Amino acid sequence: MPIPDDxxxxxxxxxxDDQDMLARIEAIVDGPRRAPPPVxxxxxxxxxLPADDPRRTEATRVAAECWRDNCSPGQIAIDLAGDLLERxxxxxxxxxxxxxxxxxxxG
Numbered sequence: 001m002p003i004p005d006d007x008x009x010x011x012x013x014x015x016x017d018d019q020d021m022l023a024r025i026e027a028i029v030d031g032p033r034r035a036p037p038p039v040x041x042x043x044x045x046x047x048x049l050p051a052d053d054p055r056r057t058e059a060t061r062v063a064a065e066c067w068r069d070n071c072s073p074g075q076i077a078i079d080l081a082g083d084l085l086e087r088x089x090x091x092x093x094x095x096x097x098x099x100x101x102x103x104x105x106x107g
Contacts, residue, residue: 015021039046039055041063049056069075 011025012022015025036055039049039059041059046056046059070079
């Protein structure tokens with residue numbers, strides 16, 4: 001996660017002329033940019049990683065959490081209920097519009 005600009009500027013102001021502190025701030029800011037890019041579980045890049053690569057483990061963890069959070073019977077029921085409610089509202093809107101069209105045509 002990038003450091004907000006206002007926090008970064010405040011840290012640099014506090015460091016002043018302290019070169020050691022400025023170097024540490026620079027290392028923190030530049031650190032994430034040097035990190036290898038994340039991979040998605042199951043992608044060709046994931047399959048090419050060695051088994052002990054932390055990115056492979058992280059991608060597996062993220063995939064497992066997504067599966068747990070989105071594929072449990074309870075979550076599927078919640079998602080389905082939300083979808084059905086949304087479709088019900090859309091159907092009710094269409095019926096209202098059609099009813100007004102019929103009333104205008106008869107009037």
